[in-house]
Amino acid sequence: MTTRTPAAAVAALTLGLLLSSCALLDGSTGGDPTDAPSAQASERQRPTPPFVRQGRMSIEGGNDVTFELTVTGLEHDGEYLMLEVTHNYLEDLPGSVTGRNPPVRLVDPVSGEVLRFLHDPQSGDEPYGTHFVPGDPAMPTHEGLPTTLRRYFPAPTQDVDYLTLTGAGIGLVPGIPLTRVDAFTPAPEPNAHEYIDPETFAQEPELPDEIWYPDNPPPPGLDTADRRQTMESFVDGPTASTTRAGDQETIALHADEMFAFDDSEPTADAAQTIRAGAQTLRSHIGPRVEEITIVGHTDGVGSDTHNQTLSQERAEAARALLERELDGEFTLTIEGRGSAEPLATEGGPDDEQARARNRRVEFTYQVSPGADGSADTDGLASARRHVAEPAHFFDELEPVTTLIHDDVDLHVYPMVRDGAYAFQMVGLQNSTLSPLEADLDVDASAVPGGPAQYTQGTLGGFRVQEPDTGLIRYVVRIRTGDGEYEDFADRINELATGEQYLALAVFPAPAPDVTEMTLYAGAFGQVDVPVR
Incomplete structure (x- = not known):
């Protein structure tokens, strides 16, 4: 019998940890929305879920495993959003998922509103959605067995048709369509407790083709202001x-x-x-x-x-x-x-x-x-605030160049114009035979006298500049509370040898006719990056 105790299970398997530290997937197939002949034609060309990302998940002790995330749907019942994803671990898990990963966000790229998943104060402040034992953050893990999970978010205050998913190292998943429903699609009858002991996490030797866990949707009338x-x-x-x-x-x-x-x-x-x-x-x-x-x-x-x-x-x-x-x-x-x-x-x-x-x-x-x-x-x-339509989902993307600093390679990908923002993805890769910390040396390319609040964090020191106008666009900040902010720029901690870790930095978008920006990437130097 296969046994997995809570210590070796995925700790606090919120969506934020579920998506932890995924490396970049190559690719982009959904063309630039501005290339479409009309808005209606552009809408018809949009891809629909499932949207798949595959990358690396950070595990305690510096280990990583490959896992695959599939966004299967995003429903809107008039009060809340329900995001459904399927995840699949493609390697054995040597330990618990760490909590050092960038937080998961749903973003309205036009208005700039950021949505965070809802928490249930009655069950230890755990997120509403899929769980194994009520109030317990631990979840069993199943190598090679896809598991469907749900998380609930407040509905956006604007009337929108598409949202963008970011965080936890998966980079950017744009163009996720909202499906408006009178009531959320009921989750299938849970079967996890038939095969897994909730006390010991001991699993039956043979599991079904798919595991379903209990779902805990939020009750009507929650105050969701702090999650917007x-x-x-x-x-x-x-x-x-x-x-x-x-x-x-x-x-x-x-x-x-x-x-x-x-x-x-x-x-x-x-x-x-x-x-x-x-x-x-x-x-x-x-x-x-x-x-x-x-x-x-x-x-x-x-x-x-x-x-x-x-x-x-x-x-x-x-x-x-x-x-x-x-x-x-x-x-x-x-x-x-x-x-x-x-x-x-x-x-x-x-x-x-x-x-x-x-x-x-x-x-x-x-x-x-x-x-x-x-x-x-x-x-x-x-x-001037430049607003385009929400970007299309893409599944193929190639780096435009690789910059090298000490023992870290920085793979730079095309900048993606999404609504009123520009999303810059980079992949950091350790070229040594031992794990190391990512030191980006933010001060190396800082603007003398630059605004301190926009130059912090791993990628917070990054900036982009328009070649013709000289306008400098700094990393966006997210207001998380009264006078409290966090950079919309990922922090990268320990890099396992040979693996690539995707990091994302978000900037206000340039004018529509700007097709290239100069990226200042700390100690890695500067490079001209095309804007999709």
């Missing part, structure tokens, strides 16, 4: 940078472009910059939005009193210029915050550039739903 999260993007240009999260946008005008050092009198170029900013505001702000907040900031040099006064005076000067351009269309309020909210860390080797970034005047406002400003050629380039 927002993507925050940051685009930096020569004159201004733009931060956008949900329906709030902040434009930061570089103060050195508008004011002489330590002065609040606008320069000759300030009027032109404000004019472009006003054009952006007109195209972005919704019809029911009346207020724009203008905030002045300084660097950390000088006394707090002096900096507070200077920031207030610069905000007032910017308001006067903006009022003339907008002709009373909005209510403009001002604040001065001195040096209290720096974007870049001062005092380092790039102190001059860091202080320059912190000297800024910001406009903050609510964005009209659906506003992207992509057609606004007279506004600020950093504020």
Whole structure:
């Protein structure tokens, strides 16, 4: 009789661990949506599930096994989503699945909403869906026997037809269609307890062709607000940078472009910059939005009193210029915050550039739903949000190049345009005969004075730049709570010898006519990457 105790079973087999550390699958067969002759033709050409990925799963002790994941369906009952996948371990499991893998997410690539699976507080905060013993995170494993699992998510707040699955090392599974149902398809009658002892995890010597576990769907009326999260993007240009999260946008005008050092009198170029900013505001702000907040900031040099006064005076000067351009269309309020909210860390080797970034005047406002400003050629380039249709699923992809740093190979794959975002996949491969930690040395290619909050994490230090405009797009952040964020960029820990580990970094998408971006990949250097 085959025995697997909970210690050797897959611990906490949530979907996040289920998909753990899968290496990249080669391929892309679903062409670029922008190549389709029409939207209807493009929809007809879309692949439908099952969508298959095969890769590596991280196991305790540095071991890995090959497993295959198949997305079989995504149902929407009007309140929740139900994601159904089949997984199949293709090798013997030498230990438990580790919890060091990137979290699983369903993403609306158009709105930037991120969905996380729902947890049941009545059963030890385990996720709703497939389980073996209620409240117990351990699940049996079966080498070579496909097992179907379900996980439940909050429904997206926007009316969408396709979502993208990311996380746990599988990279990107775009174009998963939502099937709208009155009620979720009932799971087959569970048979796991007929073949596996829930106390000892001892298994019968012969198992059926398919194992079904009990399903625990969420009850109606759950508060799912904390399982919906927002993507925050940051685009930096020569004159201004733009931060956008949900329906709030902040434009930061570089103060050195508008004011002489330590002065609040606008320069000759300030009027032109404000004019472009006003054009952006007109195209972005919704019809029911009346207020724009203008905030002045300084660097950390000088006394707090002096900096507070200077920031207030610069905000007032910017308001006067903006009022003339907008002709009373909005209510403009001002604040001065001195040096209290720096974007870049001062005092380092790039102190001059860091202080320059912190000297800024910001406009903050609510964005009209659906506003992207992509057609606004007279506004600020950093504020244009470019939205395409959701990407198609692909199952074939070849790297465009391989960069080498120390004993790690970085396989760089084409960037995938998906909705309003660009997904960059890379594969890290250990070329030695022993396991090693992935050290990407993020500081090697950091922008002097770059914004600290967008340059952290394994791939958080990556950035992409448009060759023609010079606009820099940083890794997207996900707001996980009040003032809490995480990079939408995977962390890679130990690399087993010879195996490839897929990592994903997400950026705000460039303009539709941009077909190539320069990727700055930390210690690996830079490379031009095509945009699909």
